Amino acid sequence: MTPAARVQAAVEILDQVIDAARSGGAAADTLIARYFKDRRYAGSKDRRAVRDLVYRAIRRSAERPESGRAALIGLAHDDDALITLFDGSPHGPAPIASGEAGAEAGLVPQWLQGRLDPLVTADEWPALLERAPLDVRVNRLKGTVQDARSDFPEAAPLPHSPVGLRLPEGFAVEQTVGWASGLVEIQDEGSQLLSLACAARPGMTVVDLCAGAGGKTLALAADMANSGRIIAADVDRARLSRIAPRVERAGASIVEIRLLDPGKELEALGDLHGAADLVLIDAPCSGTGTWRRNPETRWRLTSKRLARLAATQAHLLDIGAALVRPGGHLVYAVCSLLAEEGRGQAEAFAARRSAFISERPAIEAGRPAGAGTVLTPGHDGTDGFFVARWRAP
Numbered sequence: 001m002t003p004a005a006r007v008q009a010a011v012e013i014l015d016q017v018i019d020a021a022r023s024g025g026a027a028a029d030t031l032i033a034r035y036f037k038d039r040r041y042a043g044s045k046d047r048r049a050v051r052d053l054v055y056r057a058i059r060r061s062a063e064r065p066e067s068g069r070a071a072l073i074g075l076a077h078d079d080d081a082l083i084t085l086f087d088g089s090p091h092g093p094a095p096i097a098s099g100e101a102g103a104e105a106g107l108v109p110q111w112l113q114g115r116l117d118p119l120v121t122a123d124e125w126p127a128l129l130e131r132a133p134l135d136v137r138v139n140r141l142k143g144t145v146q147d148a149r150s151d152f153p154e155a156a157p158l159p160h161s162p163v164g165l166r167l168p169e170g171f172a173v174e175q176t177v178g179w180a181s182g183l184v185e186i187q188d189e190g191s192q193l194l195s196l197a198c199a200a201r202p203g204m205t206v207v208d209l210c211a212g213a214g215g216k217t218l219a220l221a222a223d224m225a226n227s228g229r230i231i232a233a234d235v236d237r238a239r240l241s242r243i244a245p246r247v248e249r250a251g252a253s254i255v256e257i258r259l260l261d262p263g264k265e266l267e268a269l270g271d272l273h274g275a276a277d278l279v280l281i282d283a284p285c286s287g288t289g290t291w292r293r294n295p296e297t298r299w300r301l302t303s304k305r306l307a308r309l310a311a312t313q314a315h316l317l318d319i320g321a322a323l324v325r326p327g328g329h330l331v332y333a334v335c336s337l338l339a340e341e342g343r344g345q346a347e348a349f350a351a352r353r354s355a356f357i358s359e360r361p362a363i364e365a366g367r368p369a370g371a372g373t374v375l376t377p378g379h380d381g382t383d384g385f386f387v388a389r390w391r392a393p
């Protein structure tokens, strides 16, 4: 592909990304993969270059652009080499017409700026969109951090998580023996710290209420030295179905999977009423803490969706409170940096359940935010999270 043809390909993919953001369609990564599936003439260098252009354009636009072309023209305004490729050559983009505007540059969509946690000041915003590092958690059911360091000599220790390592960007972890044997699992340092904040111990009965594909479930099983019970529950059948092979690879045998009915979650969890030593609610959220991985989610969120998420979060907190035994613990986490999903949600729960005693999560990172702790890319180098922990009366 010529450099101009790569720009045109990025324009076409961005059109699809914008459309998918509007209509709740597929993620940018999926759309890029689909685009190239039908275009065998594109080599690996072409794909890499186009992908890079697409993501640079997405990162640069806080608001959803009018079109892929507007997104790329905006990017070209800051990049002289790129602007010359709008030359009308075959397969390339048409020349930029006089007065043709590009998308505006920005980091945080305007409507969300006042909703961020007050700790996330504007000087931290660029870090929200920086590329995320590649972190793995060492699965102590399979070996020690030292074992993993011998298997991955290129790895460096993580700044805060004692059970994690950082690998060079682009490292093909999933093609290594260490990954296939279950010794390491890809997991952002922030997620590792959230699991540690649960303080899960051997012998406990733990409900992972929003288990998804089991990222935290596996970390909890390791902290429990594979002794006790973990009930991994979720309303999403497809996500839950991914837990079984992961549990197998990790050598975790204490995980029971339960599919929940939205709105009737307690029906499938009746036997655990007031019985769990620990309930983790890794709640569905806006994902505003993970923009560095999924920058186009800034274009998807609407106030209606945010209100729905907030209602689900409050509902899940009340379910968690019903499941935890007297003296047991409830941990609430979101990969969001919006105050209403983090400290606001914790404050509202504390008002509804004033007998629950707030405890500061014991993690060596983050800053106190109301009843919880906030981790941010700018301050902690992790994805953005809010986590709170309570002891049940």
Ligand SMILES: C[S@@+](CC[C@H](N)C(=O)[O-])C[C@H]1O[C@@H](n2cnc3c(N)ncnc32)[C@H](O)[C@@H]1O
Binding pocket: 209, 210, 211, 212, 213, 214, 215, 216, 217, 233, 234, 235, 236, 239, 260, 262, 263, 265, 282, 283, 284, 285, 312, 316
């Ligand atoms: C942030 S994700 C969980 C990620 C997972 N814990 C991990 O570490 O990989 C939130 C999950 O909440 C689930 N969810 C949404 N509504 C729910 C509900 N009412 N009850 C239980 N889970 C729900 C979603 O299906 C999604 O898998």
